[in-house]
Amino acid sequence: MRTGDIDGVCVVPLKLVRNERGRLMEVQRRDDSHFLGFGQAYITSTLPGVVKAWYRHARQIDQIALIKGTLKLVLFDSRENSATAEVLLELTINEAAPALVQIPSGIWHGFQAIKDETFLLHLNSEPFQFDAPDEE
DSSP, rough: EEEETTTTOOOEEEEEEETEEEEEEOOOOOTTTTTOOOEEEEEEEETTTEEEEEOOOOOOOOEEEEEEEEEEEEEEEOTOOOOOTTEEEEEEEETOOOEEEOTTTTEEEEEEEEEEEEEEEESSSSOOTTTTTOOO
16 A cells, blocks of 8 residues: 555645635635536534544545644545555645645545544535435
């Protein structure tokens, strides 16, 4: 098993604009080069120490943006024909340096909230189908 970057995974640092009243965080724009459109947007929270893993999709591309807290995100490329097959990637993302992470289909992924409750914005390429979930 190798550790490094994974083909198709895109980590985009997010823009924070601070002023005396608070902050604005730009997550994604239609004119961004990495904009995929999305089928569903939702927010999740994870309590400190809780691990949510493992997930993999056949069609869906996950996009995860940290809103609040600190997150350890782990990705594993199980795609047989990938140039980065069997690569493991661990990312730590926090609200001081938030990021949007695009996770291609076929990549196993999971995460853990570190220290405080963590809030994530999910912009998935496909809407969730309760009667036929695209999720392992």
